[in-house]
Each structure stands twice: as structure tokens, then as C-alpha cells.
Amino acid sequence: MSPLADRYGRRFPYLRLSVTPACNFRCTYCLPHGYHADANAAAALSLPEITRLLQGFTQLGMHKLRLTGGEPSVRKDLADILRTAAAVPGITKLAMTTNGTLLSQRLHEWMAAGLNAINVSVDSLDRAVFARVTGHDRLDDILHGVDMALAAGLPTVKLNAVLMRDVNDKQLPSWLEYLRDRPVGVRFIELMQTGDNLPFFREHHVRAQALETELITLGWQALPRAADAGPAREYRHPDYAGRIGIIAPYSKDFCAGCNRLRVTASGDLRLCLFGEFGIPLRPLLQSDDQLEDLVRAVGGQIGRKEQGHFLHEGRTGITPHLASTGG
Structure with a gap:
């Protein structure tokens, strides 16, 4: 089958799959009061459902997969999910975004399972600021895990920092010092409005x-x-081992280069992080003989993808917070 493409000519080799909406952090810009489970919410996709989902998306040209959450490491079967994804023919890049709380303990297990790229959320290199933003004084251990990943030869190691006025927006000098000798990418992400963070x-x-x-x-x-x-505009400098990426969702033509789709933890296809609707795929993940129906359903929905988001108009779609969809 031809690679998935929308009516604007954009192709989608990149899938972001949330494996859980739960998170053990309470970041000020996402879950300031911590994660609270919804008793009425559907359970996260099972391992067999995830396997069928990935088999369908690879038939549509997907070859880069990123596991997200919430926080993916709260799933006890995360290594099994990684192993299963790595075994799906067609997936060549298996990435994960994590807050890094288990990185120093589980890195080698995750790499052995097939992980070859990781993004770690580190909103500040200042320990006090980090604790204030996340609700946890874990910066030193998380940065130790990042250094372990570099020492272990993980091919791609990146850090994510959400830019916030009067919180961490004046810390470029400390980041430059960090990048001087470390071959990591730091991605500064412009704060985005979601359904429940307007005052913030x-x-x-x-x-x-x-x-x-x-x-x-x-x-x-x-x-x-x-x-x-991903969506970052990347920069390099000959005096630094690391690189810097800028993710600016409010910039002109940000969506012109969109190449990714999202699936929530309960199996809803989201054509945009800030879209107005989700398309339930779970009913098509119940048996192996539904693969053709799944491929047909995803291919048939791509024409509904908008040319861009509507954040400039204050429309955040059905995303209450980033943990709900996978950021």
C-alpha cells in the first residue's frame, strides 16, 4: 500500500502512541494537581492490541514510533511493549519520551528490548526550579540516567524543556555549558494552551x-x-557537542511540515494534538483478521486532517492537558 498522505501532500511516517494517561509527576504546565484516574475511562491498550495497531500503521508507511504517556514507565509491561514494537517489521526507529525517573534503573533493560532513541523531560538544570516545576526533587538522578544513556551508546538522546516566562526562560547560559561536551539535543518547547491551563x-x-x-x-x-x-527546528554550533531544537507551535507555517499521527492510550486516533475529535480504532484491534479493516479505516480518515491547528484562535480541541494525548 502507498504511504499515508493527506490532501495537502503531507506524509506520515511517524506515530506517537500513548501507552498510559497516568503520570507520576505533577508539572505546573500539565498536571499541577497530579494525575487522578477517571473511573469511567477505558483501560489502556493491551499488548496484543498494540501489536495489531503497529502492524496496521507499518502497512501505511510508518517506520518511526514514539511511545509516550502520561509517563510510559508507569506501565509494568513497558519492556514487553518495546520488545513487541521492535519486532514489528518496518519499524526502524523506536523512541520514547519519559520524565526519566526510572532511567538509571531501567535503561539497559529498555535498550535490550529495542529502544534506540529517548527524550527526557528536563525543564531546568537548576535543581530548585526543576523541583518547583515538576513537584519532585529528582534532577540529579535523572541527569545521571542521561549520562548513563550517553555512556551506553544509545543512538539518540534528547532533553525536552518547556519554556515558561519568569520560570526558566533566562537559563540559556547553563544549557550551553551543559551542551559543550555532551552530544545530546536539547529541545526548547513553547508553552501551549490546553483545555485546562489558560490562566497558567x-x-x-x-x-x-x-x-x-x-x-x-x-x-x-x-x-x-x-x-x-519531529517538529523541532534544529541548530548546531562548531564549539558545542550538543544541538538545540526549537519547537514553536505558534510560529508561521508550523503545521506545514507535520509528519506524525497520534493514538491515545485507549486506542483513539488523533489527527492533530489539538484536534476536535478522536477516531476509535480499538474495535478494529480485537483479532488478527481485522488488519485490512484497520488499514482501510486509518487511510479513510486522513482526509479529515486540517491544514493546521487553531491555537492562535484559542481553540485547543479535546485535549484537556498534554498527558491525556501524549504531548
Whole structure:
């Protein structure tokens, strides 16, 4: 079958699959009061359901998979999920986004299961600021896990930091020092409005463009974007081992390069992180003989994907917070 493409010519080799909505952090911009389970919510996809889902998406040209949450490591069968995904023909890049709380304990188990790329959420290199943002004083252990990943030769190691006015938006010097000798990518993500964070967003939103301008002034140069890359605009500098990425969802034409689809933990296809609807795929994941129906259903829905999000209009779709969809 031909690779999945929408009516604007965009192709989608990249799937972000949430394996749980639960998270053990309480970040100010996402779950400030912590995660509270909804007794009426559907259970997360089982391992057989995940296997069938991935088999269907690889038939549609998906070859990069990112496991997200919530926090994926709260699933006790995470290594089994990684092993299963790595065994699906067609998946060449198996990534995960994590808060890193179990990284130093489980890194080698995850790598043995097939993980070859990781993004760790580190919103500040200042221990006090990190604890204030996340609700947990775990920065030192998480950074130790990052260093372990580098020492173990994990092919891709990146850190994610959500930019927040008067919280961490003036910390570029410490990040540059961190990147001088570490071959990691740091991605600064512009704070996004969601369904339940409007007061926080209004107080702390800062455009990423100022940081991007500062990088260029300091001699950082933009890199070409890979076909299966995430949304970051990446920069490099000859004096630094690491790279910097800027994710600016409010910038002009941000959605023009969209190459990813999302599936929630309970099996709903989301054509956009801030879309107005989800498409339930779970009924098509109950037996192996439903594969053709699954492929047909996903292919038939891609025409409903909008050209861009509506964040500039304050429309956040059905995403109450980033943990609900996988960020």
C-alpha cells in the first residue's frame, strides 16, 4: 500500500502512541494537581492490541514510533511493549519520551528490548526550579540516567524543556555549558494552551522566537530537517557537542511540515494534538483478521486532517492537558 498522505501532500511516517494517561509527576504546565484516574475511562491498550495497531500503521508507511504517556514507565509491561514494537517489521526507529525517573534503573533493560532513541523531560538544570516545576526533587538522578544513556551508546538522546516566562526562560547560559561536551539535543518547547491551563498559559507563555534569535546571534546555524524528524527546528554550533531544537507551535507555517499521527492510550486516533475529535480504532484491534479493516479505516480518515491547528484562535480541541494525548 502507498504511504499515508493527506490532501495537502503531507506524509506520515511517524506515530506517537500513548501507552498510559497516568503520570507520576505533577508539572505546573500539565498536571499541577497530579494525575487522578477517571473511573469511567477505558483501560489502556493491551499488548496484543498494540501489536495489531503497529502492524496496521507499518502497512501505511510508518517506520518511526514514539511511545509516550502520561509517563510510559508507569506501565509494568513497558519492556514487553518495546520488545513487541521492535519486532514489528518496518519499524526502524523506536523512541520514547519519559520524565526519566526510572532511567538509571531501567535503561539497559529498555535498550535490550529495542529502544534506540529517548527524550527526557528536563525543564531546568537548576535543581530548585526543576523541583518547583515538576513537584519532585529528582534532577540529579535523572541527569545521571542521561549520562548513563550517553555512556551506553544509545543512538539518540534528547532533553525536552518547556519554556515558561519568569520560570526558566533566562537559563540559556547553563544549557550551553551543559551542551559543550555532551552530544545530546536539547529541545526548547513553547508553552501551549490546553483545555485546562489558560490562566497558567497567559501568565507564563513566551514566544520561542526570542531564544531562536539569540542562538543565531551566538553563531548557531540551522540544520536541514529530516523526513521523519519531529517538529523541532534544529541548530548546531562548531564549539558545542550538543544541538538545540526549537519547537514553536505558534510560529508561521508550523503545521506545514507535520509528519506524525497520534493514538491515545485507549486506542483513539488523533489527527492533530489539538484536534476536535478522536477516531476509535480499538474495535478494529480485537483479532488478527481485522488488519485490512484497520488499514482501510486509518487511510479513510486522513482526509479529515486540517491544514493546521487553531491555537492562535484559542481553540485547543479535546485535549484537556498534554498527558491525556501524549504531548
